[in-house]
Amino acid sequence: MYxxxxxxxxxxxMLDIKFVRENPDIVKENIKKKFQDQKxxxxxxxxxxxxxxxxxxQEADDLRxxxxxxxxxxxxxxxxxKKEEAExxxxxxxxxxxxxxxxxxxxxxxxxxxxxxxxxIPQIIDPSVPIGKDDNENVExxxxxxxxxxxxxxxxxxxxxxxxxxxxLDSARRVAGNGFYYLVGxxxxxxxxxxxYARDFMIDRGFTYVVPPFMIHGxxxxxxxxxxxxxxxxxxxxxxxxxxxxxxxxSMIGRYIDQQIKEEELPLTxxxxxxxxRKEKGxxxxxxxxxxxxxxxxxxxxxxxxxxxESHMWYDKLWQNTVDLFRSLDIPVRTLECCSGDLADLKxxxxxxxxxxxxxxxxxxxxxxxxxxxxxxxxxxIRIKGENGNYLAHTLNNTVxxxxxxxxxxxxxxxxxxxxxxxxxxxRPYMGGKELLVPKK
RNA sequence: GGAGAGGUAUCGAAGUGGUCAUAACGAGGCGGUCUUGAAAACCGUUUGGCGGCAACGCCACAUGGGUUCGAAUCCCAUCCUCUCCGCCA
Numbered sequence: 078m079y080x081x082x083x084x085x086x087x088x089x090x091m092l093d094i095k096f097v098r099e100n101p102d103i104v105k106e107n108i109k110k111k112f113q114d115q116k117x118x119x120x121x122x123x124x125x126x127x128x129x130x131x132x133x134x135q136e137a138d139d140l141r142x143x144x145x146x147x148x149x150x151x152x153x154x155x156x157x158x159k160k161e162e163a164e165x166x167x168x169x170x171x172x173x174x175x176x177x178x179x180x181x182x183x184x185x186x187x188x189x190x191x192x193x194x195x196x197x198i199p200q201i202i203d204p205s206v207p208i209g210k211d212d213n214e215n216v217e218x219x220x221x222x223x224x225x226x227x228x229x230x231x232x233x234x235x236x237x238x239x240x241x242x243x244x245x246l247d248s249a250r251r252v253a254g255n256g257f258y259y260l261v262g263x264x265x266x267x268x269x270x271x272x273x274y275a276r277d278f279m280i281d282r283g284f285t286y287v288v289p290p291f292m293i294h295g296x297x298x299x300x301x302x303x304x305x306x307x308x309x310x311x312x313x314x315x316x317x318x319x320x321x322x323x324x325x326x327x328s329m330i331g332r333y334i335d336q337q338i339k340e341e342e343l344p345l346t347x348x349x350x351x352x353x354x355r356k357e358k359g360x361x362x363x364x365x366x367x368x369x370x371x372x373x374x375x376x377x378x379x380x381x382x383x384x385x386x387e388s389h390m391w392y393d394k395l396w397q398n399t400v401d402l403f404r405s406l407d408i409p410v411r412t413l414e415c416c417s418g419d420l421a422d423l424k425x426x427x428x429x430x431x432x433x434x435x436x437x438x439x440x441x442x443x444x445x446x447x448x449x450x451x452x453x454x455x456x457x458x459i460r461i462k463g464e465n466g467n468y469l470a471h472t473l474n475n476t477v478x479x480x481x482x483x484x485x486x487x488x489x490x491x492x493x494x495x496x497x498x499x500x501x502x503x504x505r506p507y508m509g510g511k512e513l514l515v516p517k518k
Numbered sequence: 519g520g521a522g523a524g525g526u527a528u529c530g531a532a533g534u535g536g537u538c539a540u541a542a543c544g545a546g547g548c549g550g551u552c553u554u555g556a557a558a559a560c561c562g563u564u565u566g567g568c569g570g571c572a573a574c575g576c577c578a579c580a581u582g583g584g585u586u587c588g589a590a591u592c593c594c595a596u597c598c599u600c601u602c603c604g605c606c607a
Contacts (some may be wrong), residue, residue: 128526131568135575137576137577144588149536149537152535152537153537166587228595337565458567
């Protein structure tokens with residue numbers, strides 16, 4: 078099995094060094110588009126190092142070739158009993174040994190330098206990505222449904238939950254600290270109902286349901302996300318090479334590490350369930366309290382592995398699925414496209430699906446859809462076995478739904494003036510047929 | 519946690535210091551012969567990565583290191599899998 082072959086942490090790259098060598102201008106232009114000008118000198122630097130490395134490699138390979146040849150001669154001479162002649166050839170090999178050791182050392186140093194740089198050179202973004210510096214310049218693409226503001230006041234989401242006796246944050250803080258929750262009664266049931274409904278929604282659209290591992294090895298983490306993300310997000314199990322997943326995308330993409338997938342098996346269209354664990358380092362404001370930003374939540378995810386030429390098409394289908402799901406629950410949404418400067422280095426294109434908050438009178442993020450191009454596949458060596466050789470797959474992922482955050486949108490949009498919450502028809506089978514949640518106080 | 523066995527290509531598996539790692543042998547896949555068609559039989563073909571215009575060369579036998587002119591093979595360390603026992607949802 079492949080499992081242990083790449084346990085050692087190896088930094089790896091988003092772009093092919095060959096591509097950088099042959100298209101330095103494209104790579105530089107891309108860096109500028111992402112407002113990372115400080116990385117510009119690295120391109121020429123890495124191309125120089127690469128040239129030096131290939132020369133070193135070639136000389137070392139030649140020396141190895143000569144050693145291999147001479148060693149065979151020694152074997153033949155020994156077999157014939159010609160010991161003296163064998164000794165002479167041995168001396169020849171020894172003469173090259175020192176130079177080879179030198180080259181190997183240099184080769185390793187160069188490789189490490191190259192990798193360190195390549196690790197920071199961002200993925201080429203899709204031409205359709207809007208250029209902008211940070212998240213202020215993200216672009217609204219399309220709205221779905223009317224963002225209604227009712228003529229009664231919508232309470233903060235934890236207050237709505239409390240009116241049903243549905244949340245216990247105080248106990249959660251005592252037991253696990255800030256960023257955890259107990260969901261109780263109908264609210265807990267609603268949480269499970271949403272997950273189950275989302276699962277069936279995706280199964281009906283032809284996706285295969287998967288329950289993956291909730292912990293993964295360090296090398297898989299490195300393959301699916303960049304190092305700064307990893308530091309800020311991932312919980313590590315003490316004394317083990319295991320991390321709690323931040324999303325099932327991690328274990329779902331990791332499933333194909335070092336694999337060659339037959340062309341005819343593609344596309345792989347999967348929907349996975351998992352709890353997600355995130356450190357969420359850094360301070361968060363008022364609007365991120367309650368169950369908005371937490372250390373543990375559950376999520377139904379969709380993941381696609383496909384041929385390069387199909388990733389655009391799947392990207393559009395993926396975010397549309399989330400829009401459709403929210404619309405089926407009468408929640409207004411919009412799509413917000415990530416601009417170049419806000420796009421993670423691993424991604425070619427990404428958008429957020431945002432749900433309407435009638436309380437805040439604005440949209441807020443409930444899901445994120447990304448096309449990673451071949452960046453994850455390059456890092457994890459996920460290849461497609463084609464007629465004319467192997468090539469890297471493209472990978473995409475998107476949130477189907479992530480309660481409890483999604484519950485915020487659900488409760489706010491389905492709250493009635495009398496404090497009750499109506500259950501959309503489509504969700505009722507998952508709620509034991511209930512049409513309405515009635516507050517306890 | 520204890521005791522054994524083991525990690526080689528798509529799978530099973532041989533190889534225990536050189537002339538079998540473009541990896542024996544078997545299976546599977548692909549192409550072909552035969553056949554009305556199929557099965558069977560037979561023949562051929564089939565690892566991945568890097569460099570090079572090419573010829574060709576290098577690397578990879580779980581991982582890392584060591585011994586050696588030369589390591590799948592010997593030595594050291596680490597990881598993992600399987601079987602049985604124990605414990606346990």
